[in-house]
Each structure stands twice: as structure tokens, then as C-alpha cells.
Amino acid sequence: MANDDQTQSPTLENLHTETRSFPPSDEFAAQANATAELYAQAATDGPEFWAEQARRLHWEKPFTEVLDWSDAPVARWFADGTLNACDNAVDRHVREGRGDRVAFHFEGEPGDTRTLTYADMQREVSKAANGLESLGLTKGDRVAIYLPQIPEAVIAMLACARIGAIHSVVFGGFSAESLRQRIDDAEAKLVITADGGNRRGAHLALKPLVDAAIAAGDHHPEPSATVEKVLVVKRTGQDTHWVEGRDTWWHDVVEPASEIHVPVMVEAEHPLFILYTSGTTGTPKGLFHTTGGYLTGVSYTHRVVFDLKPETDVFWCSADVGWITGHSYIVYGPMINGATQVLYEGTPNTPHQGRWWEIIEKYKVSIFYTAPTAIRTFMKWGEAIPAKFDLTSLRVLGSVGEPINPEAWMWYRRVIGGDRCPLVDTWWQTETGSIMISPLPGVTATKPGSAQVALPGVSAAVVDDHGDEVGPGHGGYLALTEPWPSMLRGIWNDRPRYERTYWSRWPHLYFAGDGAKRDADGDIWLLGRVDDVMNISGHRLSTTELEHALVSHPWVAEAAVVGASDETTGQAVVAFVVVRSDAAGADASGHDVSVALREQVAKEIGPLAKPRTILVVSEVPKTRSGKIMRRLLRDVAEHRPVGDVTTLADSSVMDAIREGLDSGK
Numbered sequence: 001m002a003n004d005d006q007t008q009s010p011t012l013e014n015l016h017t018e019t020r021s022f023p024p025s026d027e028f029a030a031q032a033n034a035t036a037e038l039y040a041q042a043a044t045d046g047p048e049f050w051a052e053q054a055r056r057l058h059w060e061k062p063f064t065e066v067l068d069w070s071d072a073p074v075a076r077w078f079a080d081g082t083l084n085a086c087d088n089a090v091d092r093h094v095r096e097g098r099g100d101r102v103a104f105h106f107e108g109e110p111g112d113t114r115t116l117t118y119a120d121m122q123r124e125v126s127k128a129a130n131g132l133e134s135l136g137l138t139k140g141d142r143v144a145i146y147l148p149q150i151p152e153a154v155i156a157m158l159a160c161a162r163i164g165a166i167h168s169v170v171f172g173g174f175s176a177e178s179l180r181q182r183i184d185d186a187e188a189k190l191v192i193t194a195d196g197g198n199r200r201g202a203h204l205a206l207k208p209l210v211d212a213a214i215a216a217g218d219h220h221p222e223p224s225a226t227v228e229k230v231l232v233v234k235r236t237g238q239d240t241h242w243v244e245g246r247d248t249w250w251h252d253v254v255e256p257a258s259e260i261h262v263p264v265m266v267e268a269e270h271p272l273f274i275l276y277t278s279g280t281t282g283t284p285k286g287l288f289h290t291t292g293g294y295l296t297g298v299s300y301t302h303r304v305v306f307d308l309k310p311e312t313d314v315f316w317c318s319a320d321v322g323w324i325t326g327h328s329y330i331v332y333g334p335m336i337n338g339a340t341q342v343l344y345e346g347t348p349n350t351p352h353q354g355r356w357w358e359i360i361e362k363y364k365v366s367i368f369y370t371a372p373t374a375i376r377t378f379m380k381w382g383e384a385i386p387a388k389f390d391l392t393s394l395r396v397l398g399s400v401g402e403p404i405n406p407e408a409w410m411w412y413r414r415v416i417g418g419d420r421c422p423l424v425d426t427w428w429q430t431e432t433g434s435i436m437i438s439p440l441p442g443v444t445a446t447k448p449g450s451a452q453v454a455l456p457g458v459s460a461a462v463v464d465d466h467g468d469e470v471g472p473g474h475g476g477y478l479a480l481t482e483p484w485p486s487m488l489r490g491i492w493n494d495r496p497r498y499e500r501t502y503w504s505r506w507p508h509l510y511f512a513g514d515g516a517k518r519d520a521d522g523d524i525w526l527l528g529r530v531d532d533v534m535n536i537s538g539h540r541l542s543t544t545e546l547e548h549a550l551v552s553h554p555w556v557a558e559a560a561v562v563g564a565s566d567e568t569t570g571q572a573v574v575a576f577v578v579v580r581s582d583a584a585g586a587d588a589s590g591h592d593v594s595v596a597l598r599e600q601v602a603k604e605i606g607p608l609a610k611p612r613t614i615l616v617v618s619e620v621p622k623t624r625s626g627k628i629m630r631r632l633l634r635d636v637a638e639h640r641p642v643g644d645v646t647t648l649a650d651s652s653v654m655d656a657i658r659e660g661l662d663s664g665k
């Protein structure tokens, strides 16, 4: 996609002044899993370095090939080996005497708890795998998972992997419409869902959204052609509409099934999952990852970046399993490493604003991984809240999802980490599968706001428009220059889009879509997206997708969406809409329009995409070739003087927008 403008990140201003640096303590460095030698080793060994990491997995048939890049940009890693993801994440630990170790301390939002050891997990995933097979599922079939953050979500994913089925998890905050789009694209045969989940003290229904997704609807006149069964976990006990013959309860299918199941061994390049993510156009991309390389990447990075000591640590990643962070750092990475984890269903402020810190105290969490948007929310709530809890069990902190501003970084380190825990800012994407750029906690002197260095084995560069590397002190685009095992293998059923999106800007370089800068030391600072992708609370949303959702409302003639910087959520959705003159029912104040359109977005995409601000304008600024000038709208949304308007087809448009806003519209 051509871009008419570039995102400016709010962190940019800080970069010129940030000079603080925090080296690891001697005690931490002395016990760390990764030392500085790992960089040298990776540089010397090349792809063989990754083979060494891959050999930590359990292979049924060991691989002899490492990397096959002959079909670039689709990589094949360890291709002649066979293994099973669930066997590595669960059975192996039981086999090797770790069955009694707790895999999950589950904490439901209402306060219900469940403890699952690795041996318990083996029984649960085996029953679920038998259940799935009894429903007719087999290797290669696609399964959509639309569940709250409960153990069954993890069990369902692993049960799919166990039988070689490919899961496609859809985050519960997506609408029926978004779910349908993903079901259709992946041609899912089964949907696994729940009656509902607990959210802010209420029961949030999920099953009706699945019913709506599968049935005929506004954008799809026919019911789903592929879904045969719906498997429903009883979580809240709320009343649930039932379609006889299609719907079955989890407790009827899974509970009575046998606790013995032999994992289906698959080739290393067998797809493990599809995960949809927003791109620069209207349709989400079904990114897919395969088994051997992905598992190698997530387990290696989880071990070295978080310094996991599986016998003693308690790891908590606060992400939802519906996002890549949950896939890689709740399900696959930590479980392959035999970690003990916390899994929490609810929101940080239910029933009180100290819930997360209470959980850390209760389970003695030692490694905590969360997002900057959460940190900024806690800063707003005040440090007196975490101060009420004992957080001394913590020893490593991680951040992910968006650039972390130095103020939030410093607060996180001081208030949560007691000035004692190394803080790693980890840059990666759904596409990369695992962390690519991050300090190593026992090696790197960390800098507030910088992800700093590519991990051993990863090759990153900051390049200019021509793909040439920029020098220290310069900015450009982030690129990855060598294939890595956990890289995406493509966009489901759309190789041309895969090549166009990531590999067409420069030959042989992976285009990440992020702006970046090298400081004088050569450290990398991420500056936010350079395409039409927004990052709202660490969630990726497409401006184009939102504009489509808005113009599908009968009142809207035209819409332009920008991600404007927001103190808490990083970016927030601001929509400029032109209302039809015949929009019956819309009042002049724009209030009705705003309410109706927020609902429209919730219905089309999901509540997570609702615009923060909707501004009714008389026209949207466009270039002479008809492209929306989002840069100018972002200036307006962020209350800056509007920049260069010379490429506008009609430069009076911006004056009209500003006048409209000043007059209190």
C-alpha cells in the first residue's frame, strides 16, 4: 500500500534527552540464563545457532535440515523433523517427572480459583483431543476458538495442536461480524466458545455472537457453509439459545472422554495456528505459523528474555490468549519451558484497582509481562494502590505492545519493580511470532523507552527509503534482514498479499511497518507505525477497516479515521465523518451521530474499536489523487497547528474543519 503520510510517535520528543541507563546487578548477571557470549555464539554459528535451540524441543524424528530459503520469502525450518506442540508443552514434562508442577494458577474474575498441574493438563488436553476427534475433527482441519480467558481456552488450543488441527483464536472483544469473517476465511469446521465470560462484575454473553456469526446476516446472506459443530463451555451458567444437532456442551463431549490420547506427530512445517490481524486494507490478514520453527522461537526467547527458572519462578503474562502475546507467552513458550503461570480472567479494576497487585502477592509472581497502556492506567490510579501489596517476589519485568514512554518505564521500574528488577521492553509482532528486539536482563544496561538490541540470532536494521542502513543518530524504517524460525509462513490462502505486504518495499528485507531510530550507541528506539495501522492499547487496528465500518451506516457519506496520541491508550481512534444531508434522525449537535456510530463500529468490528472521538465535518481533506490526508487530520485531533496543505485538492477544507471544531461542534 502506498502511504500518503507517516505516523509521528509521541515518544519522539523524549529521545533526544533520554540518557539514563540501568545496568543489571552483579547478582542478577551471575545467575542469568543468557550471557553476553550468546551474541557472539549466534553470530558465529548462523542458522546452526537456531538448530541448537530447536534441539531443546522433543522431536519424534530429529531434523537434519535447518533452513531452506529456496522458496523465499516463505521459509522452511527443520523441515524433515516431526514433533507435536502439545506433546512438547505438556506430556514431555509429565514423562520427565515434572507432572506435579503447577502449570496454571487460574484466578477467575469473581474470585473462583483452579490449580492445574502439568499432569492435570495432560489429562485435560487428552480428553479434549479425544472429544474433538469424536466430533470428526482431524489433522489439518481449522477450529475457531472464541472463549474468555479461562483454562479451557488454553486446553482447547493445545487439544487442537495435539490432533494436528489448526486453531484460529478470535479475541472475545471482536463482533459477530468479525468472527464470521475469520470463520469464513479459515473455513473453520468447529467453533469452540462459552455461554459467556466475566467482565467487570457482569456476565458477558459470547454464544449469541457465535449464533449470529454462523447464521445469515447483513453482510452474508447465507449461513456459514463450513461450521458443522459448536462446542460450548459452561462458564457463567447464563441462559443460552441452543441449536439441536449443531451445539454440544463441552462437559458432555470432553468430560466423559478418555484421559489417554496419543499426540499426532506432524511435520515441522505443519501449520499450528492462524491468527488474524489488521493490515492497511479493509480485510484482516490470516497470518499463519508452523510448528517446529515457531516453538523454537517462543521457547528460546521466553527462556533468555525473561530469565525463566522453571523450578522457582511464577510467570504472569497479563495478555489475553486471543492475541499473539497470549499464544507465544502464555500457551506455547512458557509451557514448553515448564513454567508455573498465573492465568487471570478479568479486568485490572474488578472488584478494586489493586486486583493485579493482589494477584502478584497471592501467587508470589516473580516475572511479570504487561503492556504500557496498563502501566499508564495504574500511574493515573496512583502509586498508593500498588504500595498496599507485597511485590517483593518480582524479579523481572517486561513490556510489550507499543512504545513505552520513559515516564511509564521509570514508574514501572520504581513502583512495581522496587528499583530492583531488570525491565525488558520487547519489540515484536504477530508476524514475527516471538520477541525480536529486547534487552537481555542479565546483560544489557537498559534505557527507559528503548527496546535496544536484536536478540542473539535475530538480524534487525534501521534503513532508509532505499533499504540502506542508517547510521547512529538517524531514523528510518525497521527491517529484519535474515529469516528466523518463528517468522510467519504467510497469509492464509494469499501468498501474493504476503509478498506485497512484507517483501516488496526492498528486496530481501522484511518490512515491519514500524519507524525506528538508532541512538549514538547504536541502540534501537521504536517510533510507532509508519502505515495506516493504529495501535490502541497495544491492539492493532486498521484505519481503513474502521472507515469501512463507519460508511456502512446510512447516515455517513464519508469517513476518515486517524490514530491520535492518547495519554493512556497510546493512540485513540478519532473519526471525522461527513453526514448525509438527508440523515433523518441525526440531530445537529452531532451527539446522536456519535452514539450511533460508536455502536456501529462495535457491531461491525467489536467494542475494542469504538472511536474515542467522532467529529462531524463538512468535508474530508484529500489529495488531488483522492487520498485522505490523515496527517492533517491527526494534527487537528492532536491540537497541533495544521502542517503543509499544499498537496490538498482544496485547501479551504482544513479551515472549514477547524472553524467547525472551534464553534463547538
Ligand code: WT7
Pocket: 277, 324, 325, 399, 400, 401, 402, 403, 404, 425, 426, 427, 428, 429, 430, 431, 451, 512, 513, 514, 526, 527, 528, 529, 535, 538, 539, 540
Ligand atoms: C506492533 C505489532 C507483539 C505483541 C503485541 C502486539 C507495536 C509491539 C512494541 C514495543 C514499540 C511495539 C509495533 C508492532 N509494538 N511491541 N515493545 N515497542 N512498539 O502485536 O498486534 O502484531 O502489533 O505493535 O508497532 O509493529 P501486534
